[in-house]
Amino acid sequence: MSELTEWAYPLAESLLAEPLPRRWAHCLGVAERARTIAPVLGQDAELLEAAAVLHDIGYSPDLAKTGFHPLDGARYLRDAADAEPRVVNLVAHHSCAWMEAEARGLREELEKEFPREAAHLNDALCYCDMNTTPDGTPTNPVDRVNEIAGRYGPDSLIGTFIRRAEPEILACTSRVLDQVAAAKRQPI
Numbered sequence: 001m002s003e004l005t006e007w008a009y010p011l012a013e014s015l016l017a018e019p020l021p022r023r024w025a026h027c028l029g030v031a032e033r034a035r036t037i038a039p040v041l042g043q044d045a046e047l048l049e050a051a052a053v054l055h056d057i058g059y060s061p062d063l064a065k066t067g068f069h070p071l072d073g074a075r076y077l078r079d080a081a082d083a084e085p086r087v088v089n090l091v092a093h094h095s096c097a098w099m100e101a102e103a104r105g106l107r108e109e110l111e112k113e114f115p116r117e118a119a120h121l122n123d124a125l126c127y128c129d130m131n132t133t134p135d136g137t138p139t140n141p142v143d144r145v146n147e148i149a150g151r152y153g154p155d156s157l158i159g160t161f162i163r164r165a166e167p168e169i170l171a172c173t174s175r176v177l178d179q180v181a182a183a184k185r186q187p188i
């Protein structure tokens, strides 16, 4: 484990494990998924794993303020946890957050406060999140989006957001899987 992941796991655990054990299991699963694509991330593998385990801390009752979890989580990391800015920015923008932010009237706030990291890193985090069930087991993005829409209701804010985000979620997944396949083809 690197310094970054050694810091990230206990922090996420302290915020999620007790109040939201299922969400904690999900975050551990997303981090596990991040480790499986480490070969395509190179020196950013640990950055991605840290962001993965922390990505949903904004749901923690201790720090939920606006009710929009990517923004609440990123603000906490920036203001209270003195986190590395790249981790903060990945959490702020995870899994097409801008689209949900737009539906909540928070897009400008989100984008003003948190710059976007490189596209391949946002893709990687979206892939990890959208290929992991709420219980932390592996899934595929089609089932994942259907599960979210079903859980919140198709006409809810999140149900509408996730359907709008679906093409981008599927595109993220195929971009990441293409990179994984290309890395496997490379001669040693």
Ligand SMILES: [Fe+2]
Pocket: 055, 056, 069, 094, 095
């Ligand atoms: Fe999330």
